[in-house]
Amino acid sequence: MSSSEIDLSEFYSPLGTALIESIYFDDYLSIGGTGSTDILAAEAGITAASNVLDVGSGLGGPALHLAQNHGCRVTGLDIVESNVQTANERAAARGLDQLANFRLGDAMAMPFEAGQFDVIVGQDAWCHVPDKDKLIAECARVITPGGMVAFTDWLAVGEMDGADRDEVLAAMAAPNLATLASHAANLDRHGFTVLKQDDISAVFISQYNDIIARLESMEGEISETFSAKLYSIIHNLNGRIRRAFDDGKLGGGRIVARKDH
Numbered sequence: 001m002s003s004s005e006i007d008l009s010e011f012y013s014p015l016g017t018a019l020i021e022s023i024y025f026d027d028y029l030s031i032g033g034t035g036s037t038d039i040l041a042a043e044a045g046i047t048a049a050s051n052v053l054d055v056g057s058g059l060g061g062p063a064l065h066l067a068q069n070h071g072c073r074v075t076g077l078d079i080v081e082s083n084v085q086t087a088n089e090r091a092a093a094r095g096l097d098q099l100a101n102f103r104l105g106d107a108m109a110m111p112f113e114a115g116q117f118d119v120i121v122g123q124d125a126w127c128h129v130p131d132k133d134k135l136i137a138e139c140a141r142v143i144t145p146g147g148m149v150a151f152t153d154w155l156a157v158g159e160m161d162g163a164d165r166d167e168v169l170a171a172m173a174a175p176n177l178a179t180l181a182s183h184a185a186n187l188d189r190h191g192f193t194v195l196k197q198d199d200i201s202a203v204f205i206s207q208y209n210d211i212i213a214r215l216e217s218m219e220g221e222i223s224e225t226f227s228a229k230l231y232s233i234i235h236n237l238n239g240r241i242r243r244a245f246d247d248g249k250l251g252g253g254r255i256v257a258r259k260d261h
């Protein structure tokens, strides 16, 4: 599958997101949950006065958690309309819509004015974005001078080529994968000072193993609610991703940077 063939609205269809959320955590489409959000908040120095942008906000997990627990304003940006709608409905249902709102748009062409945000976060979403340099260029445009970026992402940590690479990318609905070095180079090129670039592959692997165990424990429930065929497809895709982790090809990272120039 090439990047242009990836249909994220299909991957993150209401059915697909409901299934992922049921295996992951409430409101989350990523494996680190609120613990990972809190680390990003601490690294970025988020306070109640922060005006935060969450790029690839999904069903609103990180943004709603930040609004609820840190009292900051958060705007979520997502390219899948049903995710944006669900996240806005959840914000309203919890009385958080004065702090958290969600917008439809592409991370490579953000629908925001320059210098609008003082913090940008992203949780396991940027792997889906075809042109990571454009994404970082947009972060550089919409962030205020001195603003902080903190994100986690799925990364290539070993050589992957041919069918191997194609299978893993297709299982993740990712057009390509960054490395810690390529993210850092893009940030540097667009005026950020990279403060931290941590390989957290061991954390990703442990969290992913927990997710697979949960998936397997839910086989009966998923087969009944969705279908046995869907369970088997998801299980195979997750198995392919776990093999890439085990082979030392796929991993995860956390990067923190400040917009200095």
Ligand SMILES: C[S@@+](CC[C@H](N)C(=O)[O-])C[C@H]1O[C@@H](n2cnc3c(N)ncnc32)[C@H](O)[C@@H]1O
Binding pocket: 008, 012, 027, 028, 029, 030, 055, 056, 057, 058, 059, 060, 061, 062, 077, 078, 079, 080, 083, 105, 106, 107, 108, 122, 123, 124, 125, 126, 128, 129, 130
């Ligand atoms: C793995 S989910 C993570 C969602 C959320 N960060 C969380 O932790 O629950 C990735 C999200 O990124 C969104 N996304 C992918 N490509 C995007 C793009 N180019 N612009 C904006 N959002 C995008 C997807 O629609 C999806 O909701």
